[in-house]
Amino acid sequence: MHYNGWVRSSVYVHFPYCLKKCPYCDFVSYKADRAEIDHAGYADAVIAELGRRMAGEGPRTADGGPIGSIFFGGGTPSLWEPREIARVLDAARRTLVLADDVEITVECNPTSLDRDRAAALLAAGVNRLSIGAQSLRDGELAFLGRLHDPAGALRAIEGALATGVRVSADLIYGLPDQSPEDAARQADQLAALGLAHVSAYQLTIEEGTLFGELRRRGRLPMADDARVAEAFVLVEEALASRGLAHYEISNFARPGEEARHNLGYWRGEPYLGVGCGAYGFQRIGPGGRRWRNELDPARYMHTARSGADTTISSEDLDGDALLRERIMLGLRLAGGLDLDEAGRDLALDPWPARRVKAADALAARGRLVRDGGQVRIPHDAWLFTDDTASRLF
Ligand code: SF4
Incomplete structure (x- = not known):
């Protein structure tokens, strides 16, 4: 694909709230109960930012090409009222040219997803749900600080599948005391539900998280590297036997069910990022620019709704830098x-x-x-x- 100036392939919308902060999480997410969130105000801010970035007032605006994917990530965007997600999508349709088969994904947690909510998201225009199951074992979910239990994860996935929407589920492996065989059993259990896409991530410990701090103090139990490597192989075998091909290091799909949005990232395609803490990336000639939005939700909303620029930092990248990124990301793909x-x-x-x-x-x-x-x-x-x-x- 040849990039010409400002053409972008996808939109990323960040929703920065979760019911609880997980101890391993380094995403921009803040603890909030659903009732505390200004659902409409946040949608107003995102819509204002989208309009501003596309209208030519800010430094990162564009004429826009057909958009192949819109991804609501977080945080926990399934906490966001579906009618507000619908308003953002309406604004996107008015502002951008969307491909006929545009993929519209919402990241969900089992604590904020059931069949009714999945149906409401579908009615809002969403056509793919990515559900953070993470584990199907009580002890592992407790270690990961998650609010749901295995039955809740299964219920959310089954509820979503019952609506006919495309569904993916996330699994984390490489946990201390987890046997490689059990990691594979859990992958199999998920795939057996009829999922066409599964993401299986190895637990990574990031600086600046509670787990990072515990590791620094030597107080975090760690998994054995050889067992993690074995889990990588066994999870792959389990999913392959259910027809899910290993198309990226952490992702498995039936043919044609690959996550279009993430394929764009791995291929170095540009994306318009909006919302508190979102990153965006645009091409400028043979190089590009990456920018980041305000990290504080209240400041983000105030700035965006007043029509001002929400960017807090940006970095220009030359062709060499972009090529290194493409090598790093592109080699994650099977092809x-x-x-x-x-x-x-x-x-x-x-x-x-x-x-x-x-x-x-x-x-x-x-x-x-x-x-x-x-x-x-x-x-x-x-x-x-x-x-x-x-x-x-
Ligand atoms: S639910 Fe996801 S985004 Fe929210 S704190 Fe946990 S890992 Fe982070």
Whole structure:
């Protein structure tokens, strides 16, 4: 795909509230009960920002191409009143050109999703729900600080599936005391519900989270690396046996059910980010610019609704920087990426001598497959993806 100026492929809407802050979470999310949230006021702010960014007043505006995906992430956007999500979608339809088959996803937690709410989201125009089940074991959900129990997770997924909407569920593996076999059993249990998409993430401990602090003090139980690696393989086998292909390191789908929104990120496509704490990315010539929005919800709402710019920081990236990002993200995909095409798009030579040498060395060790300009990581070397990518920088 060739990017021309401001063309963007997707919209990301951040909703910054959750019923509780999970101890491993480093997303922009603040604890709030549903009744405390200014549902309409937040929608007004998002709509105002969308209008401003598209109207030419702010520094990140665009003429817009057809939008293939709108993603409501968080936080917990399933806490947001569906009628307010509908208002945001109406504004998006008025402001942007949406593709006929636009994918519209809402991230959900089991504590704020049942069949009625799934149906209300569907009526609002949403056509995909991504549900944070995370685990189907009581002890693991307690360790992760989640508010739901396994039955609640299953109920939310079954309720969503009953509406006919596309449904994905998230699973976290690599927990201390979790056997690889049980991680696989849980993946199987989820897929057996009839899901066409499952995301299985390895638990990562981030600085600035409660788990990060506990680890620093040596008080966080950690999983054994070898067992985590085994879980990666067994989860994949379990999902493959249910017809879900491993198309990205942490994602599995039936053919055609891949998450379009995330594919855009992994391919380095531009996206318009709106909402408190959202990132956005736009192409400018052969380079690009990434920006970030105000992190405080009250300040964000005040600024956006007054028509002012909500950006708090931005960074210009040249073609080399964008190519490194594309390598890092593109190699997460089973099909890898086409470096020749990336070079044309970013107006640079993607094969300087040092990269050819690194690619040859990696290929000789079975870490990389190169077919013309296409590079990908063979299946059995996926666990080394970050290291492989950095050697290609
Ligand atoms: S529900 Fe999700 S976004 Fe909210 S605190 Fe937990 S991990 Fe973070």
